[in-house]
Amino acid sequence: MSEFVYMNGEYIEKEKATIPVMTHAFLYGTSIFEGIRAYYNEEENQLYAFRVPEHFERLVKSARIMHMVPTNTIDEYCEITKTLLRKNNYRQNTYARPTHYKAAQRVGTSFLKNPDAFLIFTVPMEDYIDTQKGLKICVSSWRRTSDNAIPPRAKVGGAYANCALVSTDARLAGFDDAITLSEDGRVTEGSAMNLFLVMDGKLVTTLATDNILQGITRDTIIKLARDLDLEVETRVIDRTELYLADEAFFCGTGAQVSPITSIDSRPLGDGNVGPISTKLQNLYLDVVKGRVPQYKKWCMPIYD
Numbered sequence: 088m089s090e091f092v093y094m095n096g097e098y099i100e101k102e103k104a105t106i107p108v109m110t111h112a113f114l115y116g117t118s119i120f121e122g123i124r125a126y127y128n129e130e131e132n133q134l135y136a137f138r139v140p141e142h143f144e145r146l147v148k149s150a151r152i153m154h155m156v157p158t159n160t161i162d163e164y165c166e167i168t169k170t171l172l173r174k175n176n177y178r179q180n181t182y183a184r185p186t187h188y189k190a191a192q193r194v195g196t197s198f199l200k201n202p203d204a205f206l207i208f209t210v211p212m213e214d215y216i217d218t219q220k221g222l223k224i225c226v227s228s229w230r231r232t233s234d235n236a237i238p239p240r241a242k243v244g245g246a247y248a249n250c251a252l253v254s255t256d257a258r259l260a261g262f263d264d265a266i267t268l269s270e271d272g273r274v275t276e277g278s279a280m281n282l283f284l285v286m287d288g289k290l291v292t293t294l295a296t297d298n299i300l301q302g303i304t305r306d307t308i309i310k311l312a313r314d315l316d317l318e319v320e321t322r323v324i325d326r327t328e329l330y331l332a333d334e335a336f337f338c339g340t341g342a343q344v345s346p347i348t349s350i351d352s353r354p355l356g357d358g359n360v361g362p363i364s365t366k367l368q369n370l371y372l373d374v375v376k377g378r379v380p381q382y383k384k385w386c387m388p389i390y391d
Contacts, residue, residue, distance in 0.1 A: 091174045093167055094206040098174060101208065112188035115196055116245020119149040122340040123183040124212070125172055125389065128376045134177055135377045135386035139165045141303050146185060149241040154198040155187050158205045165387065168207060172389045175209055182212035182340075188244070215341060216263070218368065221348030221360045222337070224277075226326060227253045227265035231275040231298050239275075239298050247279065254278035264337070266329065266350065269298050274324035280339035281305040284332040285363045289318035291332075297323065304338045304371075307385070311370055314381075317363070334361030336368070343375075344368035 092104040112118040121143065125136040143164040147157050159167065168183055175181075190204035216222070229252050232239060237246040257265035257278070266282060267275045274293055276282050281302040284291045290312050295301050309319050329335070333356045335347040346364040348355055355361070373379050377386040 090209070091171060092206060092208045093171050095204065098171065104206065104208070107192050109192040109194070110188070111191045111193065111201055112244065114194070115189075116243065116248070117153070117196075117198070117201075118186050118188035118244035119146060119153055119155065119242055120184055120186040120244060121146050121242060123168065123185070124340050124343075124375065125177070125181040125183065125209075126376045127177065127179050127181075128378070131377070132178075132390070133377065134172060134181065134389040135375065136168060136172060136183070136389060137375045137387075138303050138307065138385045139168055139387045141306075143185070145242065145301070145303065146187065149243065150187055152238060152241040153243060155189070155203050157187070158203065169387060169389055171207055171209060177209070177211060177389075179211050180213055181209055183207055183209045186244070214343070216337075216343075216345050218343055218345045219360075221346050222263040223261075223349045223352075224335075224347050225257050225260060225262040225265050225351050226329070227257060227267050227278070229253045229256065229265075229267065230270050231267040233270060233298050234296075239300050240295070242300060250279040268326060272326060273297060274326060274329065275299050277337045277339075277342070280337040280342040280345070283308065283336050283338065284324065284328070285334035285361060286328075286332050288363075289320055290363075291320045291322065291324065291328075293324055294321050302339055304340055304343070307371065307374070308338050308344070308367060311367060311374070311382075315366070315370075334364045336364045338371075344371045 089100040091098045092101050094104045123142050125134050143161045185207045187205050189201045191201040232249050253265050276299045312319050329350045330353045337345040346360040374382045
């Protein structure tokens, strides 16, 4: 049975969804995208796509920065996503990738006279990071791109070359991933995920203006933590504070909630996954599967 892709305004078989080799987005990285998770709830035989409108709201913001014109309304984007997931009939955890891209077939970097195109593909996706064992992280020698270069608050395809350098070099050095710093040496986020520290019983995370992607999962964790009466502080973080944290974790659509147990070969706390990270991780995984009534509004059911 063929899977489908939404492309050029229609649902087509995945093997027929192709892009010409001179497409501007392929040549110059001029695309914006979102990553949306859908979680299969076995008890309900239901697939729940998580915080779909918020993802498309961020896509529209990225489009404004990158001289792109959205092809649809937020409600239309959500309905297209729901229809595609239903057509592909998944009964497992799934990832959806909506992408707006510059479609001109020419050499030259300008956005001018460069039409926009839109597609969504979906793939089955379970955990691609071991979220149970605790990650061994380093601080990367590569700096995060800045708001005045390739703005991290826009989810730009070409910017992920920076992420690839950060994560690849970390793995080659024997670590699971890395934390990036800004050009002035302040903490930003992970290679492609946001960062939280646990310090004296409260969560500490970087500011939205610290060259980070304003993550949907980050926002979710902040809301969950505050509902658990955990204090959340958003502020500038110095590098050496990383070594003083009691716990730490990454979060993101891909990373979900991924506890960190050491940074630059320095153990955090007792070197094991901490209790606050574990509590938030377990709650998050229940929330995304529609198991917590209080947050079920965030979960879009795919099957009627």
